[in-house]
Amino acid sequence: MSVVAPGSPSATATTRPSTTSPSAPGIATGPSTGTARGSGPGRPTVDWRIRFGALSLIWGFSFLFIKLGTDGFAPLYVSFGRVFFGALVLVAILAIKRQRLPRGARTWGHLAVAALLLNALPFSLFAYAELTISSTLAGICNATTPLWGMVLSLVALSEDRPTRRRFAGLGLGFIGVLTVLGAWQGFDGQDPTGTLLALIASASYAVGWIYVRRTLSDTGNSHLSMSGAQLLLATAQLAVVAPVFSPLPTSFPVVPVLSIVALGALGTGLAFLFQYGLVAEVGPTTATMTTYFIPVIATAAGVALLDERLTWNTPVGALIVLAGAALTQGGSRSKAARRPAADAVREHTRQPAPQRAGK
Numbered sequence: 001m002s003v004v005a006p007g008s009p010s011a012t013a014t015t016r017p018s019t020t021s022p023s024a025p026g027i028a029t030g031p032s033t034g035t036a037r038g039s040g041p042g043r044p045t046v047d048w049r050i051r052f053g054a055l056s057l058i059w060g061f062s063f064l065f066i067k068l069g070t071d072g073f074a075p076l077y078v079s080f081g082r083v084f085f086g087a088l089v090l091v092a093i094l095a096i097k098r099q100r101l102p103r104g105a106r107t108w109g110h111l112a113v114a115a116l117l118l119n120a121l122p123f124s125l126f127a128y129a130e131l132t133i134s135s136t137l138a139g140i141c142n143a144t145t146p147l148w149g150m151v152l153s154l155v156a157l158s159e160d161r162p163t164r165r166r167f168a169g170l171g172l173g174f175i176g177v178l179t180v181l182g183a184w185q186g187f188d189g190q191d192p193t194g195t196l197l198a199l200i201a202s203a204s205y206a207v208g209w210i211y212v213r214r215t216l217s218d219t220g221n222s223h224l225s226m227s228g229a230q231l232l233l234a235t236a237q238l239a240v241v242a243p244v245f246s247p248l249p250t251s252f253p254v255v256p257v258l259s260i261v262a263l264g265a266l267g268t269g270l271a272f273l274f275q276y277g278l279v280a281e282v283g284p285t286t287a288t289m290t291t292y293f294i295p296v297i298a299t300a301a302g303v304a305l306l307d308e309r310l311t312w313n314t315p316v317g318a319l320i321v322l323a324g325a326a327l328t329q330g331g332s333r334s335k336a337a338r339r340p341a342a343d344a345v346r347e348h349t350r351q352p353a354p355q356r357a358g359k
Contacts, residue, residue, distance in 0.1 A: 018187040055274040056290045060297020063135035063142075064305060065263040066127055072256025074246035075127030080238040082268050083119055087231035089269025090218055094228050101229045111226065112233045115148040115243035117208030119234035120241075125201035132194035136212050141198035142319045143291065146325040148206035158346025167177050169327025176320030179313050179346045201321050204212040231268070292322050 092126065094101070130138050150170055158355040177199075181190050219226065278287035295318045309356040 005158065016061055048278055051274050051278060052282075052287075052290065055271055055299060056342070058271045058274075059290060060139070060294045062267040063130070063139045063298045063303050064125075065259040065267065065300045066138070067130045067135040067302075067306060068259035069256050069263060070127055070130055072251070072253040074242070075090055075131065076124055076242035076246050077236060077249060078127045078260055078263075079123040080235065080242050081236040082123055082230050082264040083238060085261050085264025086268030086272075087228065087235050088225065088273065089265050090228035090231055093273065094224060097224065099222055099225050102219060102225055102234075107216070107219055107221070108229065110232070111213075111230050112175040112237075114208055114212050114216065115230045115234035115237060117204050117211060119231065120237045122204040122208075123234075124238070125197045125204065129194040129197035129201065133198065134302055135277065136209060136299045136302040136308050136314060137180065137190070137195065138198050139295045139302070140297075140314070140321060141177075141195065142202055143288035143295045143318070143321050143325060144199060145171060145202040145205045146175060146291070146328050148203040149323075150208060151329045152203075152206050153209055166328045169324045171324070172327060173321050173324025176317045176322075176324055179317030179320055181317075182311075182313050194317040226274075227272055291325070294340065295322065 066078060069081070073081070102111070126138055126142075129141075147170055150166055181195065216226065275287060275290075299310065299315065299318065303310050
């Protein structure tokens with residue numbers, strides 16, 4: 001979900017990771033496998049396992065927050081609040097760290113496209129989807145992003161040639177989606193439109209990651225700076241679009257408001273800081289393992305707190321989807337994909353200090 005989701009997870013992924021990396025719902029940026037050039041050399045005060053667990057919980061609960069937000073506001077305003085509060089968090093951190101936003105019209109133009117593909121569009125689609133489908137199903141649909149990424153990489157990234165193992169993962173993931181939807185019983189009980197919107201949202205993340213990889217992979221700005229700018233642009237986009245398609249809110253019920261604040265400040269702002277810190281400390285492979293916990297947490301939250309109905313095919317299908325997604329992550333013949341994550345992190349920590357800090 002992450003910003004993202006989604007989810008879900010940066011827009012300045014300079015290590016050129018595989019575009020089929022697991023997604024993070026609601027993260028502010030594109031591939032969650034990017035290295036964290038904005039992170040400092042100091043030792044984190046909180047163990048990475050605690051931060052990993054917190055990140056998984058935040059992104060897993062994002063789908064519940066979306067559902068609660070749509071109880072009081074139109075989907076476009078849920079998405080607007082999400083990027084607005086996420087941008088506030090990142091801009092505040094930028095000010096504290098005394099970093100500046102990126103410069104250059106070309107960079108801002110590419111960031112505007114990234115903001116649309118990775119924030120404004122998928123966030124809105126997930127919000128619209130959860131009007132008619134459960135938060136559980138939305139969380140599972142988000143887990144299909146690596147599958148979409150592999151399909152798109154066949155066309156967009158010639159250096160990322162798939163193997164038989166990855167093709168098998170794609171087929172397995174497709175079977176998992178059909179299992180979740182109960183295809184043998186005619187998709188009974190599932191809204192096809194809402195499900196399709198959630199799947200398109202997941203595909204939008206994959207398209208956005210490919211675009212980011214091709215256009216914003218080496219700008220010389222920190223991830224924090226680029227992601228803050230991206231969220232500001234997404235906020236501006238939704239500020240223009242939301243009033244056109246939905247009337248302005250006339251009331252502000254407490255629970256939906258708090259859900260949107262949490263969705264933005266935690267799931268879209270704070271989660272980004274956790275994510276790129278984890279990438280820098282333990283590498284992208286370990287950091288993006290949150291993808292495999294998100295559907296589990298989303299399912300548990302939806303069933304326990306929203307009384308959503310859970311049949312046997314939902315968890316079974318989710319496991320099949322995640323197994324397929326895991327297979328698509330390995331076996332690439334790309335040289336970049338074979339380079340150890342630790343080497344990639346070390347390479348970027350050797351960049352000149354001003355470039356790492358985004359100054």
